[in-house]
Amino acid sequence: MNIFIKESKIQFRNPNIGQPTRAVEEHYNGRRIIAEVDGEERVFRFKKDEMPFIVDEDEMIELIRQKIEKE
Numbered sequence: 001m002n003i004f005i006k007e008s009k010i011q012f013r014n015p016n017i018g019q020p021t022r023a024v025e026e027h028y029n030g031r032r033i034i035a036e037v038d039g040e041e042r043v044f045r046f047k048k049d050e051m052p053f054i055v056d057e058d059e060m061i062e063l064i065r066q067k068i069e070k071e
Helices: 057-070
Strands: 003-012 028-037 040-047
Touching: 003 057, 028 057, 040 057
Parallel strands: none
Antiparallel strands: 003 028, 028 040
């Protein structure tokens, strides 16, 4: 299985309702990744408990691989 990351966007959300959201680890809410899997472009969404805030490309690919295997 060939997986190439095309785009990764971090999503933030303030845990305190009504307060402004900041791009800090405490406000990390998840990640949206666009990846090419065997020539097909797919979108993957991960919640904060599925993918840590600090993650490298190899770890992202492994988590995508695990998600595909669960399907």
